[in-house]
Amino acid sequence: MNLRRAIVLAVWWTIPVLGWAQQPSEMKPVTDRLAASIYNGPSMTTLGDLADGIGGRLTGSPAYVRSTEWAAAKFRSYGIENVRLEPFTIPAGWQRGTASGAMLAPLSRPLYVASLGWAPSTPPGGVRGPVVIVADLSRDALKSREAELHGKIVFLDTSKIFAEGYGKALPKLEAAWVAFQKGGVLAAIMSDREKSNVLNAHDGVWGAKLLPLPVAEVGMEDAKLIQRELERGPVTVQLTIENKTTGATTVNNVVAEIRGSERPDEWILIGAHLDSWDFGTGAQDNGTGAISVLEIGRALMALGKAPRRSVRLALWGGEEQGLLGSYAYTQAHQSELNDCIAVLNTDNGAGHPKGWKVEGREDLRKAMQPWSDGLLKDMNGGELSMNTTYDTDHGPFVLQGIPALDLWVDVSHYMEIHHKSSDTLDKVDGLDFKAGEAIVAVTAYAIAQSETPIAPHIDHLAVGEILRNAKLDEMLEYVGVWKR
Numbered sequence: 151m152n153l154r155r156a157i158v159l160a161v162w163w164t165i166p167v168l169g170w171a172q173q174p175s176e177m178k179p180v181t182d183r184l185a186a187s188i189y190n191g192p193s194m195t196t197l198g199d200l201a202d203g204i205g206g207r208l209t210g211s212p213a214y215v216r217s218t219e220w221a222a223a224k225f226r227s228y229g230i231e232n233v234r235l236e237p238f239t240i241p242a243g244w245q246r247g248t249a250s251g252a253m254l255a256p257l258s259r260p261l262y263v264a265s266l267g268w269a270p271s272t273p274p275g276g277v278r279g280p281v282v283i284v285a286d287l288s289r290d291a292l293k294s295r296e297a298e299l300h301g302k303i304v305f306l307d308t309s310k311i312f313a314e315g316y317g318k319a320l321p322k323l324e325a326a327w328v329a330f331q332k333g334g335v336l337a338a339i340m341s342d343r344e345k346s347n348v349l350n351a352h353d354g355v356w357g358a359k360l361l362p363l364p365v366a367e368v369g370m371e372d373a374k375l376i377q378r379e380l381e382r383g384p385v386t387v388q389l390t391i392e393n394k395t396t397g398a399t400t401v402n403n404v405v406a407e408i409r410g411s412e413r414p415d416e417w418i419l420i421g422a423h424l425d426s427w428d429f430g431t432g433a434q435d436n437g438t439g440a441i442s443v444l445e446i447g448r449a450l451m452a453l454g455k456a457p458r459r460s461v462r463l464a465l466w467g468g469e470e471q472g473l474l475g476s477y478a479y480t481q482a483h484q485s486e487l488n489d490c491i492a493v494l495n496t497d498n499g500a501g502h503p504k505g506w507k508v509e510g511r512e513d514l515r516k517a518m519q520p521w522s523d524g525l526l527k528d529m530n531g532g533e534l535s536m537n538t539t540y541d542t543d544h545g546p547f548v549l550q551g552i553p554a555l556d557l558w559v560d561v562s563h564y565m566e567i568h569h570k571s572s573d574t575l576d577k578v579d580g581l582d583f584k585a586g587e588a589i590v591a592v593t594a595y596a597i598a599q600s601e602t603p604i605a606p607h608i609d610h611l612a613v614g615e616i617l618r619n620a621k622l623d624e625m626l627e628y629v630g631v632w633k634r
Contacts, residue, residue: 174524
């Protein structure tokens, strides 16, 4: 009995020793070279080529296609041989045209408006009609107002509609679009959330599906004026939208792979989305993330020897419409996901870096702590957050139980440019941007080089508990990416 206990204890104490066969301090000479390559590298120039040279990269648009070809060529120029475009299909293609609006009565004045993404055009000449506010999207409430809403332009009171949270409001909103169209509503408008009539690009459905009727956002101050006038009496608005829509559209992810030197069948994935909205040039959402993936590929190749495990570098399409490219990848590569050791994602802008979000996994936090303390702390990347999100492309991998890390940066100024025409190269702080790149590169190398996996895959029940705790399970089940 004593001998058996001694053997068990000996094995137990050996596990962490094997896991840390190469200590953070022993990796530091290589990770220092990697970080130096990033800091001295051309990432700001490369970002300028993408943001200024190609511009906004709406999923499925000609600009997005150019960006995938450009990125693939960049990977190859670094000496990476295994580079491919991996297609997936979205339900509809959409490109923004023109939008104009005006209040006709009781005042005559133009309105700041923009079409929602994936909304159709108005009939030629536009639509004009009385405005009616709708704050309750329940089936019974809409049914009771069917006659009242016919032939009107509906003003959605989003402050009340989204008061219960996005996850609960989304099903009602998507059902309401259909009800409005069937009930003869001419169009719908909603207020933007920014002061000074600044408009944010976004859509009104999940999954790149066409809306059944024209929908526009109106600048905040203009929307408040409409609401004030409605308190005094009738308001008439004119709205004209011209967009280009198509049917099912093929979109490509860009995937490159650096073959591992010792365990090539095991792999980590470093990803960021390449698509953007079209108001600005997508410099921080998500140009900085996409360039980080490219730059890390360049820096790893410059080391002269690949880490033990393979490193896949992925640039996703369709993130803005519901993480469509990364989700499609998890479905297409189901047979090899067991060999995916970890996923690292970057898509929070180029703010001052903090560290990593570990997506609700205490075991991953504990596993990351030695790396954070030993390699990342001096790079301003040593903090770890337990926050769980499904707001960018780590999400589909979380659903698969794969250890997933999302780069954590200061976002206190991010919303000043997020989805706006101000998301341009001049807003990027080059030092903070490169610091974030270096943190991703060093973390990726450490995980790819480590003797044992950073953390295990977890099962469906364990993932479900994390999603429930984060109040994400109902929404993800509704959009069809999760089953409880």
